[in-house]
Amino acid sequence: MSMSWPTDSLTRAERRALAEPSSRPARFNIARPAWTNAALGVGGLLALLVLWWLGTDVLASPDGFIRHFSPTTAIPKLIVLLSGPDLPVHIMVSLRRVLVGLGFALLVGVPLGLAIGSFQRLNSATSPAFQFLRMISPLSWMPIAVMVFGVGDDPIYFMLAFAAVWPIVLNTAEGVRRLQPAWLSLASSLAATRWETLWHVILPGVLGHVLTGLRLAIGIVWIVLVPCEMLGVSAGLGYFILDTRDRLAYSELMATVLMIGLLGFLLDAGARALYRLATRSHA
Amino acid sequence: MTQLALHTSRHEAPALETPVLQARDVALRYPGQSRATIEGFDFALAPGETVSLLGSSGVGKSSLLRVLAGLQAPTSGTVTMNGAPLDGVHPRVAVAFQDPSLLPWLTLEKNVAFGLDFKHQPKQSRAESEARVEMAIREVGLTQARRKFPAELSGGMAQRTALARCLARKPEILLLDEPFGALDEVTRTEMQHLLLKVVRDFRTAAILITHDIDEALLVSDRILLLGGAPASVIGEWRIDLPKPREDFIAELGTIRVDILSTLRGTAQRRAA
Numbered sequence: 259m260s261m262s263w264p265t266d267s268l269t270r271a272e273r274r275a276l277a278e279p280s281s282r283p284a285r286f287n288i289a290r291p292a293w294t295n296a297a298l299g300v301g302g303l304l305a306l307l308v309l310w311w312l313g314t315d316v317l318a319s320p321d322g323f324i325r326h327f328s329p330t331t332a333i334p335k336l337i338v339l340l341s342g343p344d345l346p347v348h349i350m351v352s353l354r355r356v357l358v359g360l361g362f363a364l365l366v367g368v369p370l371g372l373a374i375g376s377f378q379r380l381n382s383a384t385s386p387a388f389q390f391l392r393m394i395s396p397l398s399w400m401p402i403a404v405m406v407f408g409v410g411d412d413p414i415y416f417m418l419a420f421a422a423v424w425p426i427v428l429n430t431a432e433g434v435r436r437l438q439p440a441w442l443s444l445a446s447s448l449a450a451t452r453w454e455t456l457w458h459v460i461l462p463g464v465l466g467h468v469l470t471g472l473r474l475a476i477g478i479v480w481i482v483l484v485p486c487e488m489l490g491v492s493a494g495l496g497y498f499i500l501d502t503r504d505r506l507a508y509s510e511l512m513a514t515v516l517m518i519g520l521l522g523f524l525l526d527a528g529a530r531a532l533y534r535l536a537t538r539s540h541a
Numbered sequence: 542m543t544q545l546a547l548h549t550s551r552h553e554a555p556a557l558e559t560p561v562l563q564a565r566d567v568a569l570r571y572p573g574q575s576r577a578t579i580e581g582f583d584f585a586l587a588p589g590e591t592v593s594l595l596g597s598s599g600v601g602k603s604s605l606l607r608v609l610a611g612l613q614a615p616t617s618g619t620v621t622m623n624g625a626p627l628d629g630v631h632p633r634v635a636v637a638f639q640d641p642s643l644l645p646w647l648t649l650e651k652n653v654a655f656g657l658d659f660k661h662q663p664k665q666s667r668a669e670s671e672a673r674v675e676m677a678i679r680e681v682g683l684t685q686a687r688r689k690f691p692a693e694l695s696g697g698m699a700q701r702t703a704l705a706r707c708l709a710r711k712p713e714i715l716l717l718d719e720p721f722g723a724l725d726e727v728t729r730t731e732m733q734h735l736l737l738k739v740v741r742d743f744r745t746a747a748i749l750i751t752h753d754i755d756e757a758l759l760v761s762d763r764i765l766l767l768g769g770a771p772a773s774v775i776g777e778w779r780i781d782l783p784k785p786r787e788d789f790i791a792e793l794g795t796i797r798v799d800i801l802s803t804l805r806g807t808a809q810r811r812a813a
């Protein structure tokens with residue numbers, strides 16, 4: 259009689275845990291409940307709000323200019339602006355630019371990353387050039403972009419795409435390098451064509467890395483967007499900031515700053531949710 | 542070449558069936574290497590036969606299997622399947638490796654179905670491939686788990702899934718490269734019995750690469766021992782015992798000793 263051991267009912271992670279008992283103390287292994295983390299995060303945001311309020315309302319001298327930027331006026335103003343006609347239009351314009359910029363960056367970055375990840379020589383040939391180009395602030399292209407693409411949205415699309423393409427290229431290439439050789443041998447043992455291998459193995463296999471690149475790109479694009487919109491356009495959040503300044507509408511200015519932070523926060527959360535959704539089965 | 546003529550060998554000459562897979566004078570030399578990896582390999586696999594390939598690590602077992610699978614062209618010699626030259630992977634030759642190679646983004650079911658609709662696979666209706674997938678999953682006993690993702694499967698379940706993926710192709714030949722090498726002893730025994738059942742139910746021929754002499758003794762009709770550099774067959778044993786073979790330990794023991802002494806002989810020759 260051989261001893262029966264219900265190994266089939268254990269997941270791989272559980273078997274690993276059985277095989278090598280964790281060297282860490284147990285208390286580190288107890289996952290903090292998600293809601294505790296969420297509560298801590300909200301606490302941090304509230305602390306930030308209090309600091310803002312202390313800076314503008316309590317610590318500032320009674321006739322200090324900084325009092326114009328108090329949360330007590332900015333937050334109500336934001337609500338007013340959001341229900342008014344102007345701000346939603348500027349938000350939509352900015353978001354459209356972000357989406358178009360990211361779209362171009364994906365269109366160029368994913369195929370380029372796939373090629374670079376697949377061919378070591380191409381990687382060696384392009385890597386220093388990319389490090390060089392990546393270090394040029396996208397804003398430095400602005401005059402050239404305006405001269406080449408004309409005034410309007412086009413130079414902004416160019417600059418945003420230029421800023422966003424690097425993390426997408428680099429992460430996609432890394433994803434290709436991390437593809438398991440076993441998946442590729444599987445494809446060849448099933449007589450997959452090149453196209454089938456690309457579509458059924460490589461693309462789903464690098465999706466997680468592409469989305470990581472996309473998330474980094476969103477962060478960069480959102481930061482580059484506002485200064486990009488401060489020149490030569492008449493809509494968008496960057497334009498609106500300068501407009502409020504010119505109208506001396508300081509509470510509106512602060513409300514817009516708040517809105518920019520809020521939207522960036524939401525975009526990042528969206529990108530993270532997308533990543534989790536796409537990789538939920540990989541655990 | 543050793544031919545063991547105990548009561549385990551065939552008393553009459555083997556029937557002259559057309560081999561499903563035949564290798565004639567196959568040699569393989571990787572580009573840039575001074576010496577061939579395999580040389581003078583002659584081999585015929587009868588329909589429904591299970592053959593194990595034994596040999597020390599690095600001798601060229603996996604290389605040989607890749608040639609027999611049509612994944613790697615031999616440098617010289619020919620490989621034929623049912624008499625026709627094998628050029629590339631044949632849809633009715635199914636290959637499985639030590640790594641179950643499951644795609645983590647697909648459910649067990651989708652992993653089993655993977656590749657059935659590829660261009661070079663035989664055309665079949667959707668209903669037909671669904672039926673095949675279901676049958677293959679039932680055969681390996683994973684119907685309950687069919688909607689799970691690979692990360693939720695144990696090592697044994699993952700290897701069963703890989704086997705089901707082979708079976709969904711209704712293979713004439715199963716080529717298995719140490720498929721159970723990474724499993725624990727008990728799961729391994731379960732998988733060996735599953736292999737016996739699968740070979741019987743599907744009437745498929747199989748070549749099994751293994752490091753484990755006992756595994757070879759329990760599942761195969763014939764054992765080939767590869768050795769030397771370049772590698773060739775240095776020993777061959779035919780085992781005509783009914784399966785499962787747990788009741789024939791004594792008979793198997795004789796062959797086991799013979800295999801081990803052949804192995805020791807080559808090791809001594811190499812040391813000398």
Ligand SMILES: Nc1ncnc2c1ncn2[C@@H]1O[C@H](COP(=O)(O)OP(=O)(O)OP(=O)(O)O)[C@@H](O)[C@H]1O
Nearest residue numbers: 571572574578596597598599600601602603604605
């Ligand atoms: N693609 C390749 N290119 C060049 N040499 C290779 C290649 N694959 C294998 N080899 C060489 O061929 C020899 C046999 O390797 P192979 O993997 O076939 O051995 P094996 O018997 O399967 O070993 P193991 O039992 O460890 O799996 C080794 O020396 C190996 O380095």
Ligand SMILES: [Mg+2]
Nearest residue numbers: 602603604718
């Ligand atoms: Mg091997």
